[in-house]
Amino acid sequence: MQPTASERAPYNGLTQAEPTLPSSAYWDGENYQRDLDAIWYKNWLLICREADLAQPLAFRRFRIGTQDIVVLRDDTGELRAFHNTCRHRGSQLCQESEGRLKARLITCPYHAWSYSLRGDLVRVPSKSLPDGFDKADHPLYRVALSVWRGFVFINLQEDAAGSAQASFDPASGNLGNWPLETLVSGHVLRKVMHCNWKIFWENFNECLHCPGVHKDLSRLVPIYGRGQARRSRMDAPCRQ
Ligand code: FES
Structure with a gap:
């Protein structure tokens, strides 16, 4: 199978619109197995x-x-x-x-x-x-x-x-100043999400839905109320 244009193109810093993944990436069993093998069974x-x-x-x-x-x-x-x-x-x-x-x-x-x-x-x-x-x-x-x-x-x-x-992205920032060793768990919330794992992370990583869905949070943190997101996804249509 030939790679799509977006698979061939180098990472563009999310400065231009990109289509979403095809819908089968969220429900198809073979795609799920590929996610497991390529990501969840391979990484820390x-x-x-x-x-x-x-x-x-x-x-x-x-x-x-x-x-x-x-x-x-x-x-x-x-x-x-x-x-x-x-x-x-x-x-x-x-x-x-x-x-x-x-x-x-x-x-x-x-x-x-x-x-x-x-x-x-x-x-x-x-x-x-x-x-x-x-x-x-x-x-x-x-x-x-x-x-x-x-x-x-x-x-x-x-x-x-x-x-x-050793697997961390060095560009992810220097956390040396943060006393992470001293953190203690104050509260634990466990939730089973009945969706493909990517649905959760995509929603977590963008806040397009925040003004409408998380009104209290948006009032508390005004930047969330601006509907900001990875701009590439904002204008891009969904694929079948
Ligand atoms: S399955 Fe036989 S001892 Fe564990």
Whole structure:
């Protein structure tokens, strides 16, 4: 398939009108899978604050696309992330969304294989194991984890290396003057959005709708009431 004109053209600083994505980008399953593979399964993702898992044995689960990930603080204080999947028959290991592990082992609820908090398989109850079976060959699938100034990131790419910080856009500004490590969560609001993820971010990143939809906010922050947006989207028609 030939790239469209806007795909060929270099980034224009949003100084000219660009069409929106085609509607299939928001509902088509293949497009969604492509988003997952190209973005969500490849990049460092901010998932929580370090303080959210402050105590040893604290854990929390995160859903990224079809992937169920468990992040925990082990008994030495180290944060670790794994696919929440047993290496035996693929059962879900941690069933609750967050909490504190009851032991220094993660034991599968299905046939009781047990893993250390480092992800190593340490116990298999079966008396008859196949020849050549070596527990060392069956650790949990590890997920790369990186902490930057109190923010916890994971990266689902199999060979992910480096740090979240190394992936930041240097042009995004110098945050050195901000005491980010000292931030604490004051309030948490969780919401499930019944829409394609891009719908949310596009609306978040522009305020064309603010004067009409967020009247109180626009009164509080007058710039929002001016209906400003990425200008390219303001005049551009939707595509089918
Ligand atoms: S699926 Fe986990 S022990 Fe069998």
